[in-house]
Amino acid sequence: MNETGYGIFAARMLPKDEPFVQGHRACQGCIPALMLRQITKAIGRDLIVCSATGCMEIISSPYPFNAWGVPWIHVAFENAAAVASGVEEGIEVLRRKGRFYTGRKPAVLALGGDGGTMDIGLQALSGALERGTDFVYVCYDNEAYMNTGIQRSSGTPMGASTSTSPAGRVSTGQVTWKKNLAEIGVAHNIPYVATACPSYPFDLMAKVKKAVEVKGPALLHVFAPCPTGWRCDANSGIKLGRLAVESGLFPLFEVVDGQHKISLDPATMRKSSQDPIGEIAGYLFQQGRFRHLKGRDELIQAIQERVRLEWQKLKAKTER
Amino acid sequence: MKNRIEVGKPVGIEVSIAQSEVVAQCDVDVIAAYPITPQTHIVEHLAEIVADGDLDAAFIPVESEHSAMSACVGSSAVGARTFTATCSQGLALMHEILYIASGLRLPIVMSCVNRALSAPINIWGDQSDIMAERDTGWVQIFTENGQEVVDQTICAFRIAEDRRVMLPVIVNLDGFSMSHVIEPIRFYDTKQVRGFVGVYQPPLRLDPAQPMMFGPVGIPEIYTEAKKANDVALIESRQVIEEVWAAFAREFGNAYRALETYRTDDAEYLLLTVGGMSETASVAIDALREQGVKVGQVKLRLWRPFPHDDLAALLGKARGVFVFDRCLSTAGPGGPVASEVKTSLYNLRERPLVVGFIGGLGGRDVTVQQFADMVHKGIGYVAAGAAPVYEMVGVRE
């Protein structure tokens, strides 16, 4: 068993195969790239990947180099889910007609960043989820448009300074709350929705596996620190992921056929406090994007309050 | 393989329905489409054919045209024969992905039921929609009646999927005045149609057994070469298009050419038209010939690859060429067809005066008399040795 109670993966049992290989051009300490390694390990090579424009597309495919050991297609920024629909339905027909893909049906994975998913690609995602496309959609959320230079997205957290929500003399950075992607997925009544973070690799891989096995659409919202965009040390991504989960900022949970289940309760990881939600300041101030919040206690308090509220809402759903 | 429709002799049928019947005859695997007037009847009827089990295909009811073309790219990339239809705002919304479909060399076939672009919103026919997509790298064919729509749709699959081409193809037809009209159309035996188009054998596809990438980053060191390859492929598709048309004529009887001519022998003046209004223009040509005017008609069927040399050879000797465009290139150098025709002729030592007329916008009718007036006016400009950059027909000022 591992930290979340799934016995499927253990360190020494991890597949040695690396369908997403080294040599790609991600920055040092890039957690989205690590996530790709974990995901492809979990699924294996019977896989077709449909990538949206964004960091993970750019860093893995500068022709003639290719980091993917599995078939991969990139079409545009906002349409990975729609492309995956075509891929999946095409395969289904060709199998039925006995033309191609007559063995095991390959898994179809669509991949988008927070921008490519929550902003410009939300419509295509909603369409594919609603139509029941049998695929896994993974949103790797590095909380901004990193590929184009750290602009804000609807996944950027309150208070973060980005190049289009800069902190300034009269601004505290991002002024909106992060979009709740998982609940948008849940609202589509799809069979599987989960949040994950590469800081918890076994949990993530188990969820990926479940998402693939489920018939119909599955949505994974993955919290993926980006040292370059978050202005933190290159070796701090894993730690930040843990802090975000432990402080309740990014709760890990799954929703199977509409049933919410918390994967990791922050309270069980904290030794002292009665409060299930930890202090978030420790998380925020390891990152340059929140540096300007020092001394802005009211805003930090509001963020803390919001985290508590969201956690309670989530908790309530699991108790239904 | 039973026939859903009577074959061998003309039957009265709405052109949209006829096109969807023939798409089904071509045994498409995937249809991803989003409704927009006047394209709706085509996709509705295809949905019915699939719902009745007469065509084993996936009908993907996407949530937008952008996603329609994106899904088409996905299904074509796994080796599925793929069809979609759209027009106007829908085509404009697809714009981004049209370049990608051709850049990835995916043989998608699309019907474009030509309609005006907003604003003001207008659901009726003109060619503004397709003209905005002329540089997207697709083979683009125009038709002038329902039989041509059926025939060119069959040809489109074979052209697109030819290993030497591997490019997407658009078949254009006029919104309403063709799409919604009942015409006598001769269908062919389904087995014969399937034999003609063959079974699609993709040279490359997304396959875990042989992984490869579609759509990597094209750095400056490779982008120009990639574009050049696309350009060469589209230019060289001309050869295959001619071969397919010739094969079609042998198999089914109807012959097609990149430029169709009407009463051009000894013509000093030529009226050049594109699409369904060509038939009205032909009636005007007849009337003018009766009056002794030495005028003939050239109908442009193949818009991409653009038949430069054929145009130069055919139009070069005329005294005046009068080009009718159903699209306004706002404050530009003339209608898109007129400016391209001028380009084809410019480097000739002797060339005709080219006069551009623009009309038939947003479903405005153009009468036989108006076509005759254009010719008379054009002849006047030739006599004067000068013409305005372009002129709008039938407009209240």
Ligand SMILES: Cc1ncc(C[n+]2csc(CCOP(=O)(O)OP(=O)(O)O)c2C)c(N)n1
């Ligand atoms: C239609 C369109 N608009 C804008 C862009 C420019 N663009 C490319 S990637 C990107 C940001 C991607 O952000 P995200 O999806 O969060 O992925 P990340 O780069 O952070 O991994 C933008 C704005 C584009 N390629 N296409």
Ligand code: SF4
């Ligand atoms: S900018 Fe961030 S997400 Fe993009 S490659 Fe670098 S570390 Fe990874």
Ligand SMILES: [Mg+2]
């Ligand atoms: Mg991002």
